Amino acid sequence: MQGRVVVVTGAFGALGQVVVEVASARGAATAAIGTAAAPPVEVAKRFAPATLVVGGIDLTSLDQARAAMTAVKARFGRLDALVNVAGAFVWEKIEGGDPRSWQKMFAVNLTTAVNAAQAALPYLLESEAGRIVNVGALAALKAGAGMGPYAASKAGVHRFTESLAEELKGRGVTVNAVLPSTIDTPANRADMPDADFSRWVAPTDLAAAILFLASPEAGAITGALLPVAGGL
Template sequence: MQGKTIVVTGGFGALGRVVAEVAAARGASVAILDHAPGPPAEMIGRLGPSALLIGGLDLSSADVATKAMDNVKAKFGRLDALLNIAGGFQWETVEGGKDDAWERMYALNLMTALNACRAALPYLIESGAGRIVNVGAQSALHAASGMGPYAASKSAVHRLTESLANELKEKGVTVNAVLPSIIDTPGNRREMPKADFDRWVAPADLAAVMLFLASDEAKAITGALIPVTGRV
Protein backbone atom coordinates (compact mmCIF):
# COMPACT_ATOMS: atom_id res chain seq x y z
CA MET A 1 0.00 0.00 0.00
CA GLN A 2 3.03 2.29 0.36
CA GLY A 3 2.70 5.28 -1.94
CA LYS A 4 -0.86 4.44 -2.99
CA THR A 5 -3.90 6.68 -2.59
CA ILE A 6 -7.03 4.82 -1.54
CA VAL A 7 -10.55 6.24 -1.45
CA VAL A 8 -13.03 4.66 0.97
CA THR A 9 -16.68 5.59 0.57
CA GLY A 10 -18.83 5.11 3.64
CA GLY A 11 -15.59 5.46 5.53
CA PHE A 12 -17.05 6.79 8.79
CA GLY A 13 -19.02 3.58 9.37
CA ALA A 14 -18.03 0.45 11.28
CA LEU A 15 -16.43 -1.34 8.31
CA GLY A 16 -15.13 1.77 6.55
CA ARG A 17 -13.23 2.94 9.62
CA VAL A 18 -11.40 -0.37 9.91
CA VAL A 19 -10.56 -0.48 6.20
CA ALA A 20 -9.23 3.10 6.28
CA GLU A 21 -7.16 2.53 9.41
CA VAL A 22 -5.58 -0.67 8.11
CA ALA A 23 -4.79 0.97 4.75
CA ALA A 24 -3.17 3.94 6.50
CA ALA A 25 -1.16 1.61 8.74
CA ARG A 26 0.16 -0.08 5.61
CA GLY A 27 1.45 3.22 4.25
CA ALA A 28 -1.38 4.34 1.98
CA SER A 29 -2.67 7.89 1.71
CA VAL A 30 -6.34 7.63 2.62
CA ALA A 31 -9.34 9.69 1.55
CA ILE A 32 -12.60 8.96 3.38
CA LEU A 33 -15.95 10.06 1.96
CA ASP A 34 -19.21 9.74 3.87
CA HIS A 35 -22.78 10.98 4.04
CA ALA A 36 -22.43 11.67 7.77
CA PRO A 37 -21.38 15.25 8.55
CA GLY A 38 -18.16 14.25 10.27
CA PRO A 39 -16.08 11.30 11.48
CA PRO A 40 -15.98 9.86 14.99
CA ALA A 41 -13.49 11.82 17.06
CA GLU A 42 -11.19 8.86 17.65
CA MET A 43 -10.90 8.20 13.92
CA ILE A 44 -8.97 11.41 13.23
CA GLY A 45 -6.25 10.48 15.71
CA ARG A 46 -5.84 7.00 14.30
CA LEU A 47 -5.48 8.15 10.69
CA GLY A 48 -3.16 11.06 11.30
CA PRO A 49 -3.15 14.58 9.87
CA SER A 50 -2.43 13.58 6.27
CA ALA A 51 -5.75 11.81 5.72
CA LEU A 52 -8.54 13.54 3.80
CA LEU A 53 -11.91 13.21 5.51
CA ILE A 54 -14.96 14.66 3.75
CA GLY A 55 -18.42 14.38 5.28
CA GLY A 56 -21.84 15.52 4.19
CA LEU A 57 -21.62 13.90 0.76
CA ASP A 58 -24.57 12.40 -1.11
CA LEU A 59 -22.79 10.10 -3.55
CA SER A 60 -26.09 9.17 -5.17
CA SER A 61 -25.50 12.50 -6.98
CA ALA A 62 -23.07 12.18 -9.88
CA ASP A 63 -21.95 15.81 -9.52
CA VAL A 64 -21.14 15.34 -5.84
CA ALA A 65 -19.13 12.20 -6.58
CA THR A 66 -17.18 13.94 -9.33
CA LYS A 67 -16.26 16.89 -7.12
CA ALA A 68 -15.18 14.54 -4.33
CA MET A 69 -12.83 12.55 -6.58
CA ASP A 70 -11.42 15.76 -8.03
CA ASN A 71 -10.66 16.91 -4.46
CA VAL A 72 -8.83 13.65 -3.77
CA LYS A 73 -6.72 14.04 -6.90
CA ALA A 74 -5.98 17.68 -6.06
CA LYS A 75 -4.73 16.77 -2.56
CA PHE A 76 -2.73 13.62 -3.28
CA GLY A 77 -1.92 13.93 -6.98
CA ARG A 78 -3.14 10.42 -7.71
CA LEU A 79 -5.89 7.88 -7.07
CA ASP A 80 -5.03 4.19 -7.10
CA ALA A 81 -7.92 2.35 -5.49
CA LEU A 82 -11.61 2.92 -4.80
CA LEU A 83 -13.31 0.88 -2.09
CA ASN A 84 -17.08 1.32 -2.28
CA ILE A 85 -18.47 0.64 1.18
CA ALA A 86 -21.21 3.31 1.23
CA GLY A 87 -24.66 1.74 1.40
CA GLY A 88 -27.56 0.81 3.60
CA PHE A 89 -30.12 -1.81 4.54
CA GLN A 90 -33.90 -1.79 4.75
CA TRP A 91 -36.16 -4.77 5.43
CA GLU A 92 -39.35 -4.52 3.38
CA THR A 93 -41.78 -7.15 2.10
CA VAL A 94 -43.20 -6.93 -1.40
CA GLU A 95 -46.78 -7.36 -0.21
CA GLY A 96 -47.81 -4.17 1.54
CA GLY A 97 -44.41 -2.60 0.91
CA LYS A 98 -43.73 0.82 -0.54
CA ASP A 99 -41.87 1.92 -3.62
CA ASP A 100 -39.63 4.24 -1.64
CA ALA A 101 -37.86 1.28 -0.03
CA TRP A 102 -36.80 0.06 -3.46
CA GLU A 103 -35.79 3.54 -4.55
CA ARG A 104 -33.82 4.14 -1.35
CA MET A 105 -31.90 0.85 -1.62
CA TYR A 106 -31.18 1.52 -5.29
CA ALA A 107 -29.81 4.99 -4.47
CA LEU A 108 -27.78 3.96 -1.40
CA ASN A 109 -26.28 0.74 -2.72
CA LEU A 110 -26.09 0.93 -6.50
CA MET A 111 -25.98 4.61 -7.41
CA THR A 112 -23.35 5.54 -4.83
CA ALA A 113 -21.07 2.81 -6.22
CA LEU A 114 -21.83 3.65 -9.85
CA ASN A 115 -21.24 7.36 -9.41
CA ALA A 116 -18.05 6.85 -7.43
CA CYS A 117 -16.72 4.45 -10.07
CA ARG A 118 -17.47 6.82 -12.94
CA ALA A 119 -15.95 9.79 -11.13
CA ALA A 120 -12.78 7.90 -10.17
CA LEU A 121 -12.20 6.12 -13.48
CA PRO A 122 -10.04 8.75 -15.23
CA TYR A 123 -7.67 8.79 -12.28
CA LEU A 124 -7.67 5.00 -11.79
CA ILE A 125 -6.80 4.50 -15.46
CA GLU A 126 -4.10 7.14 -15.17
CA SER A 127 -2.52 5.29 -12.24
CA GLY A 128 -1.76 2.31 -14.50
CA ALA A 129 -2.86 -0.23 -11.91
CA GLY A 130 -6.21 1.01 -10.64
CA ARG A 131 -8.37 -1.07 -8.34
CA ILE A 132 -12.09 -0.99 -7.58
CA VAL A 133 -13.52 -3.11 -4.77
CA ASN A 134 -17.28 -3.05 -4.29
CA VAL A 135 -19.31 -4.45 -1.40
CA GLY A 136 -22.06 -6.77 -2.58
CA ALA A 137 -23.95 -9.20 -0.37
CA GLN A 138 -24.19 -12.94 0.06
CA SER A 139 -27.92 -12.50 0.67
CA ALA A 140 -28.32 -11.09 -2.84
CA LEU A 141 -27.57 -14.52 -4.30
CA HIS A 142 -30.80 -15.96 -2.88
CA ALA A 143 -33.11 -13.42 -1.28
CA ALA A 144 -35.28 -14.30 1.70
CA SER A 145 -38.60 -12.73 2.65
CA GLY A 146 -38.28 -9.02 3.31
CA MET A 147 -34.91 -8.83 1.58
CA GLY A 148 -36.23 -7.91 -1.87
CA PRO A 149 -35.22 -4.23 -2.09
CA TYR A 150 -31.83 -4.75 -0.47
CA ALA A 151 -30.99 -7.92 -2.39
CA ALA A 152 -32.08 -6.43 -5.71
CA SER A 153 -29.84 -3.39 -5.21
CA LYS A 154 -26.86 -5.51 -4.16
CA SER A 155 -27.42 -7.89 -7.06
CA ALA A 156 -27.16 -4.82 -9.28
CA VAL A 157 -23.80 -4.07 -7.63
CA HIS A 158 -22.69 -7.59 -8.58
CA ARG A 159 -23.65 -7.04 -12.22
CA LEU A 160 -21.98 -3.61 -12.21
CA THR A 161 -18.81 -5.26 -10.93
CA GLU A 162 -18.79 -7.91 -13.65
CA SER A 163 -19.66 -5.54 -16.47
CA LEU A 164 -17.15 -2.87 -15.47
CA ALA A 165 -14.40 -5.46 -15.02
CA ASN A 166 -14.93 -6.61 -18.59
CA GLU A 167 -15.06 -3.03 -19.83
CA LEU A 168 -11.76 -2.11 -18.19
CA LYS A 169 -9.74 -5.29 -18.64
CA GLU A 170 -7.53 -3.70 -21.31
CA LYS A 171 -6.98 -0.50 -19.30
CA GLY A 172 -5.12 -1.84 -16.28
CA VAL A 173 -8.01 -1.46 -13.82
CA THR A 174 -9.41 -4.44 -11.94
CA VAL A 175 -12.94 -4.51 -10.51
CA ASN A 176 -14.03 -7.04 -7.90
CA ALA A 177 -16.62 -7.35 -5.14
CA VAL A 178 -16.75 -8.97 -1.74
CA LEU A 179 -19.99 -10.68 -0.70
CA PRO A 180 -20.20 -10.65 3.09
CA SER A 181 -22.85 -12.36 5.16
CA ILE A 182 -23.59 -10.60 8.49
CA ILE A 183 -20.82 -8.21 9.52
CA ASP A 184 -20.09 -7.97 13.24
CA THR A 185 -20.96 -4.33 13.86
CA PRO A 186 -22.51 -2.60 16.89
CA GLY A 187 -25.66 -1.96 14.86
CA ASN A 188 -26.10 -5.61 13.92
CA ARG A 189 -25.51 -6.68 17.51
CA ARG A 190 -28.26 -4.33 18.66
CA GLU A 191 -30.64 -5.68 16.02
CA MET A 192 -29.85 -9.35 16.75
CA PRO A 193 -28.81 -9.50 20.43
CA LYS A 194 -29.34 -13.26 20.75
CA ALA A 195 -27.17 -14.22 17.78
CA ASP A 196 -23.78 -15.92 18.03
CA PHE A 197 -21.55 -12.99 17.11
CA ASP A 198 -18.51 -15.23 16.75
CA ARG A 199 -20.06 -16.72 13.61
CA TRP A 200 -20.31 -13.36 11.88
CA VAL A 201 -17.67 -11.69 9.72
CA ALA A 202 -15.27 -9.49 11.70
CA PRO A 203 -14.69 -6.09 10.02
CA ALA A 204 -10.92 -6.66 10.20
CA ASP A 205 -11.24 -9.93 8.28
CA LEU A 206 -13.36 -8.33 5.57
CA ALA A 207 -10.95 -5.39 5.41
CA ALA A 208 -8.06 -7.79 4.83
CA VAL A 209 -9.80 -9.31 1.80
CA MET A 210 -10.73 -5.91 0.38
CA LEU A 211 -7.22 -4.52 0.77
CA PHE A 212 -5.73 -7.62 -0.85
CA LEU A 213 -7.99 -7.01 -3.86
CA ALA A 214 -6.78 -3.39 -3.85
CA SER A 215 -3.12 -4.45 -3.85
CA ASP A 216 -0.62 -5.10 -6.63
CA GLU A 217 -0.65 -8.79 -5.70
CA ALA A 218 -4.27 -9.08 -6.89
CA LYS A 219 -3.57 -7.85 -10.44
CA ALA A 220 -4.66 -11.20 -11.94
CA ILE A 221 -8.13 -11.06 -10.32
CA THR A 222 -10.95 -9.12 -11.93
CA GLY A 223 -14.70 -9.59 -12.24
CA ALA A 224 -14.73 -11.82 -9.15
CA LEU A 225 -17.55 -11.97 -6.59
CA ILE A 226 -15.83 -13.28 -3.48
CA PRO A 227 -17.90 -14.69 -0.59
CA VAL A 228 -16.70 -13.60 2.85
CA THR A 229 -19.20 -15.31 5.07
CA GLY A 230 -17.55 -16.32 8.34
CA ARG A 231 -19.50 -19.29 9.77
CA VAL A 232 -22.99 -18.03 8.97
Protein backbone atom coordinates in the same frame (compact mmCIF):
# COMPACT_ATOMS: atom_id res chain seq x y z
CA MET B 1 -0.28 -0.81 0.05
CA GLN B 2 2.79 1.32 0.63
CA GLY B 3 2.63 4.51 -1.39
CA ARG B 4 -0.83 3.89 -2.87
CA VAL B 5 -3.74 6.31 -2.60
CA VAL B 6 -6.91 4.57 -1.44
CA VAL B 7 -10.32 6.25 -1.43
CA VAL B 8 -13.08 4.78 0.76
CA THR B 9 -16.73 5.77 0.45
CA GLY B 10 -19.04 5.30 3.41
CA ALA B 11 -15.89 5.88 5.43
CA PHE B 12 -17.64 7.15 8.55
CA GLY B 13 -19.53 3.88 9.03
CA ALA B 14 -18.65 0.70 10.91
CA LEU B 15 -16.87 -1.02 8.01
CA GLY B 16 -15.60 2.02 6.14
CA GLN B 17 -13.69 3.41 9.09
CA VAL B 18 -11.92 0.08 9.56
CA VAL B 19 -10.94 -0.08 5.88
CA VAL B 20 -9.45 3.42 6.16
CA GLU B 21 -7.63 2.52 9.37
CA VAL B 22 -6.15 -0.73 8.04
CA ALA B 23 -5.16 0.82 4.70
CA SER B 24 -3.33 3.61 6.53
CA ALA B 25 -1.59 1.09 8.78
CA ARG B 26 -0.34 -0.70 5.66
CA GLY B 27 1.25 2.44 4.32
CA ALA B 28 -1.44 3.80 2.01
CA ALA B 29 -2.43 7.43 1.76
CA THR B 30 -6.16 7.45 2.48
CA ALA B 31 -9.20 9.57 1.68
CA ALA B 32 -12.38 9.10 3.70
CA ILE B 33 -15.62 10.14 1.99
CA GLY B 34 -18.86 10.40 3.97
CA THR B 35 -22.32 11.95 3.80
CA ALA B 36 -22.06 13.72 7.17
CA ALA B 37 -20.27 17.06 7.28
CA ALA B 38 -17.63 15.46 9.52
CA PRO B 39 -17.08 12.02 11.06
CA PRO B 40 -18.06 11.43 14.70
CA VAL B 41 -15.22 12.13 17.11
CA GLU B 42 -14.71 8.44 17.90
CA VAL B 43 -14.44 7.68 14.19
CA ALA B 44 -12.08 10.56 13.44
CA LYS B 45 -9.73 9.26 16.11
CA ARG B 46 -9.24 6.08 14.07
CA PHE B 47 -8.08 7.97 10.99
CA ALA B 48 -4.39 8.64 10.45
CA PRO B 49 -3.45 12.33 10.77
CA ALA B 50 -2.72 12.52 7.04
CA THR B 51 -6.10 11.06 6.01
CA LEU B 52 -8.07 13.40 3.78
CA VAL B 53 -11.61 13.65 5.13
CA VAL B 54 -14.19 14.69 2.53
CA GLY B 55 -17.52 15.16 4.27
CA GLY B 56 -20.93 16.34 3.15
CA ILE B 57 -20.84 14.29 -0.05
CA ASP B 58 -24.03 12.80 -1.52
CA LEU B 59 -22.78 10.14 -3.90
CA THR B 60 -26.20 9.73 -5.48
CA SER B 61 -25.15 12.95 -7.26
CA LEU B 62 -22.54 12.42 -9.96
CA ASP B 63 -21.45 16.04 -9.66
CA GLN B 64 -20.73 15.62 -5.95
CA ALA B 65 -18.91 12.35 -6.61
CA ARG B 66 -16.71 14.15 -9.14
CA ALA B 67 -16.04 16.97 -6.69
CA ALA B 68 -14.91 14.46 -4.07
CA MET B 69 -12.54 12.65 -6.44
CA THR B 70 -11.16 15.97 -7.67
CA ALA B 71 -10.34 16.86 -4.06
CA VAL B 72 -8.46 13.59 -3.66
CA LYS B 73 -6.48 14.17 -6.84
CA ALA B 74 -5.66 17.72 -5.76
CA ARG B 75 -4.40 16.53 -2.36
CA PHE B 76 -2.40 13.46 -3.36
CA GLY B 77 -1.76 13.92 -7.07
CA ARG B 78 -3.09 10.46 -7.89
CA LEU B 79 -5.72 7.85 -7.10
CA ASP B 80 -4.92 4.13 -7.11
CA ALA B 81 -7.86 2.35 -5.51
CA LEU B 82 -11.54 3.05 -4.87
CA VAL B 83 -13.37 1.04 -2.22
CA ASN B 84 -17.14 1.46 -2.40
CA VAL B 85 -18.44 0.77 1.10
CA ALA B 86 -21.27 3.33 1.10
CA GLY B 87 -24.62 1.62 1.56
CA ALA B 88 -27.58 0.91 3.77
CA PHE B 89 -29.91 -1.93 4.80
CA VAL B 90 -33.64 -2.28 5.19
CA TRP B 91 -35.68 -5.36 6.10
CA GLU B 92 -39.15 -5.06 4.63
CA LYS B 93 -41.62 -7.53 3.21
CA ILE B 94 -43.18 -6.84 -0.17
CA GLU B 95 -46.69 -7.36 1.20
CA GLY B 96 -47.61 -4.07 2.80
CA GLY B 97 -44.19 -2.61 2.05
CA ASP B 98 -43.29 0.85 0.80
CA PRO B 99 -42.05 1.11 -2.83
CA ARG B 100 -39.78 3.93 -1.66
CA SER B 101 -37.68 1.36 0.20
CA TRP B 102 -36.68 -0.14 -3.15
CA GLN B 103 -35.80 3.27 -4.52
CA LYS B 104 -33.71 4.08 -1.45
CA MET B 105 -31.80 0.78 -1.56
CA PHE B 106 -30.94 1.16 -5.24
CA ALA B 107 -29.90 4.78 -4.73
CA VAL B 108 -27.72 4.19 -1.67
CA ASN B 109 -26.27 0.78 -2.53
CA LEU B 110 -25.96 0.87 -6.32
CA THR B 111 -26.08 4.44 -7.61
CA THR B 112 -23.42 5.58 -5.14
CA ALA B 113 -21.03 2.88 -6.37
CA VAL B 114 -21.69 3.66 -10.03
CA ASN B 115 -21.19 7.40 -9.55
CA ALA B 116 -18.06 7.01 -7.43
CA ALA B 117 -16.54 4.63 -9.98
CA GLN B 118 -17.37 6.89 -12.92
CA ALA B 119 -15.93 9.91 -11.12
CA ALA B 120 -12.75 8.11 -10.08
CA LEU B 121 -12.14 6.31 -13.36
CA PRO B 122 -10.11 9.02 -15.16
CA TYR B 123 -7.64 9.01 -12.28
CA LEU B 124 -7.61 5.24 -11.83
CA LEU B 125 -6.71 4.83 -15.49
CA GLU B 126 -3.61 6.94 -14.82
CA SER B 127 -2.47 4.55 -12.07
CA GLU B 128 -0.12 1.69 -12.79
CA ALA B 129 -2.52 -0.60 -10.95
CA GLY B 130 -5.99 0.91 -10.70
CA ARG B 131 -8.45 -0.96 -8.51
CA ILE B 132 -12.17 -0.74 -7.75
CA VAL B 133 -13.55 -2.91 -4.97
CA ASN B 134 -17.30 -2.94 -4.33
CA VAL B 135 -19.18 -4.36 -1.36
CA GLY B 136 -21.91 -6.74 -2.44
CA ALA B 137 -23.69 -9.25 -0.22
CA LEU B 138 -24.07 -13.00 0.11
CA ALA B 139 -27.74 -12.29 0.82
CA ALA B 140 -28.09 -11.13 -2.79
CA LEU B 141 -27.38 -14.65 -4.11
CA LYS B 142 -30.66 -15.96 -2.66
CA ALA B 143 -32.99 -13.50 -0.97
CA GLY B 144 -35.07 -14.48 2.02
CA ALA B 145 -38.37 -12.98 3.14
CA GLY B 146 -38.02 -9.28 3.85
CA MET B 147 -34.71 -9.08 2.00
CA GLY B 148 -36.11 -8.10 -1.41
CA PRO B 149 -35.14 -4.40 -1.60
CA TYR B 150 -31.68 -4.90 -0.11
CA ALA B 151 -30.85 -8.09 -2.01
CA ALA B 152 -32.03 -6.70 -5.34
CA SER B 153 -29.87 -3.59 -4.95
CA LYS B 154 -26.82 -5.64 -3.97
CA ALA B 155 -27.44 -8.00 -6.89
CA GLY B 156 -27.23 -4.87 -8.98
CA VAL B 157 -23.83 -4.17 -7.44
CA HIS B 158 -22.72 -7.66 -8.50
CA ARG B 159 -23.80 -7.15 -12.11
CA PHE B 160 -22.28 -3.65 -12.16
CA THR B 161 -18.99 -5.14 -10.93
CA GLU B 162 -18.94 -7.78 -13.67
CA SER B 163 -19.94 -5.34 -16.41
CA LEU B 164 -17.36 -2.69 -15.50
CA ALA B 165 -14.67 -5.36 -15.16
CA GLU B 166 -15.34 -6.46 -18.73
CA GLU B 167 -15.40 -2.86 -19.94
CA LEU B 168 -11.98 -2.16 -18.44
CA LYS B 169 -10.14 -5.37 -19.31
CA GLY B 170 -6.68 -4.68 -20.67
CA ARG B 171 -6.71 -1.06 -19.49
CA GLY B 172 -4.94 -1.47 -16.16
CA VAL B 173 -7.97 -1.22 -13.86
CA THR B 174 -9.56 -4.23 -12.18
CA VAL B 175 -13.05 -4.33 -10.67
CA ASN B 176 -14.06 -6.86 -8.03
CA ALA B 177 -16.54 -7.22 -5.18
CA VAL B 178 -16.57 -8.84 -1.77
CA LEU B 179 -19.75 -10.60 -0.69
CA PRO B 180 -19.92 -10.64 3.11
CA SER B 181 -22.40 -12.47 5.26
CA THR B 182 -23.41 -10.71 8.48
CA ILE B 183 -20.73 -8.22 9.55
CA ASP B 184 -19.99 -7.95 13.26
CA THR B 185 -21.01 -4.34 13.90
CA PRO B 186 -22.63 -2.67 16.92
CA ALA B 187 -25.82 -2.11 14.92
CA ASN B 188 -26.10 -5.79 13.93
CA ARG B 189 -25.45 -6.90 17.50
CA ALA B 190 -28.22 -4.60 18.70
CA ASP B 191 -30.63 -5.94 16.07
CA MET B 192 -29.76 -9.61 16.70
CA PRO B 193 -28.70 -9.85 20.36
CA ASP B 194 -29.20 -13.62 20.55
CA ALA B 195 -27.00 -14.46 17.55
CA ASP B 196 -23.59 -16.14 17.78
CA PHE B 197 -21.37 -13.16 17.01
CA SER B 198 -18.31 -15.37 16.69
CA ARG B 199 -19.70 -16.72 13.41
CA TRP B 200 -20.05 -13.30 11.85
CA VAL B 201 -17.42 -11.56 9.71
CA ALA B 202 -15.07 -9.30 11.68
CA PRO B 203 -14.66 -5.90 9.98
CA THR B 204 -10.86 -6.29 10.11
CA ASP B 205 -11.07 -9.62 8.27
CA LEU B 206 -13.33 -8.11 5.62
CA ALA B 207 -11.00 -5.12 5.30
CA ALA B 208 -8.09 -7.50 4.70
CA ALA B 209 -9.95 -9.17 1.82
CA ILE B 210 -10.88 -5.79 0.37
CA LEU B 211 -7.35 -4.47 0.55
CA PHE B 212 -5.94 -7.57 -1.10
CA LEU B 213 -8.22 -6.94 -4.08
CA ALA B 214 -7.13 -3.28 -3.97
CA SER B 215 -3.45 -4.18 -4.06
CA PRO B 216 -1.08 -4.47 -7.03
CA GLU B 217 -0.74 -8.20 -6.26
CA ALA B 218 -4.37 -8.77 -7.30
CA GLY B 219 -3.80 -7.64 -10.87
CA ALA B 220 -4.79 -11.01 -12.34
CA ILE B 221 -8.23 -10.90 -10.69
CA THR B 222 -11.11 -8.94 -12.19
CA GLY B 223 -14.87 -9.45 -12.29
CA ALA B 224 -14.70 -11.67 -9.19
CA LEU B 225 -17.42 -11.87 -6.56
CA LEU B 226 -15.55 -13.07 -3.48
CA PRO B 227 -17.65 -14.61 -0.69
CA VAL B 228 -16.48 -13.59 2.79
CA ALA B 229 -18.78 -15.66 4.97
CA GLY B 230 -17.00 -16.03 8.30
CA GLY B 231 -18.45 -19.01 10.14
CA LEU B 232 -21.89 -18.87 8.52
